[in-house]
Amino acid sequence: MGITDIIARFILDEISETGGCAELQRAELAQRFKCVPSQINYVISTRFAPEHGYIVESRRGGNGYIRITRLRSPAGQLVSRMIGAIGLELDQAAAEAIISAAAGAGLISKREALLLRSAVSPRALAAAPREDRARLRAGILKNMLAASAAEPPEG
Amino acid sequence: MGITDIIARFILDEISETGGCAELQRAELAQRFKCVPSQINYVISTRFAPEHGYIVESRRGGNGYIRITRLRSPAGQLVSRMIGAIGLELDQAAAEAIISAAAGAGLISKREALLLRSAVSPRALAAAPREDRARLRAGILKNMLAASAAEPPEG
């Protein structure tokens, strides 16, 4: 496991322990994990972006900080916001972000997340012309998310 | 025996030793067997496709990997046979039949069946040219079924 995943794990733990909000210091983290400070920005932008269901605030200068908050809101509202956020096209990275956010928010189970992932995977869409895949991904994911909201979990 | 079979044998051993899930590095394997890296892709696509009862995940970049998981539970076997039964194309009625059969056999929950249905619904596939839809349906359904066997229900 690379340093990115180790740091992400650490932050995740921090968020859990504090009940949803971690307050970090970039330089301190970088020193603890023996990496350059910008690595922390990389971890945050790839693992804790708003598409993943987090909000990140920060402040520079003395006593600066990076605060990462996990956000949660009523399921139906969240799903419709997610569907709204999907445009006409969706690349694979964006699809992954949405799926893991949905799983993180408890809208779908881990197993269901696997299903959604496999439905929009390159292998599944191989039969379509390249130029159609992003639109297909968008259509498929929207429909699946809508279906997931139609029936309550564990139904 | 060609290099393909040797590599396949090796991977098979690896899967057995680890109890069902091998995690490989493409470049390392290629070096070990003195072949080009793309040979590994060939082995995987011809010997470890979902129709053969495996699921393959991978990641590029630093700390990349190729993970091959064998479906071996009774349910996994059934799923694997279903996947084998799906050809290159699948019309909507056949897809519906397979989904309800899977639900009837308890391989997937009612809610999961909804997800599969919505993934291969005409609305979801609207972005693809008509002539590609049957192949897409087949590909999507195969991949989702394989994923459903990867993780035990209620996991």
Added chain:
DNA sequence: CTTTTTTTGGTCAGAATTGGTCAAAATACT
């Protein structure tokens, strides 16, 4: 109160590290 210094975090581009695709060439099979 304004200026300067110090202390934080941010951006971005490039290098490094992985795996993927595709089609041509080589080989095996019938």
Added chain:
DNA sequence: AGTATTTTGACCAATTCTGACCAAAAAAAG
């Protein structure tokens, strides 16, 4: 000989890691 499978290599794509340079906020100095 003709067809199917295997092997190879050139080119592509995604992810991670690093460092040089930038920007903001607080603290210290004047």
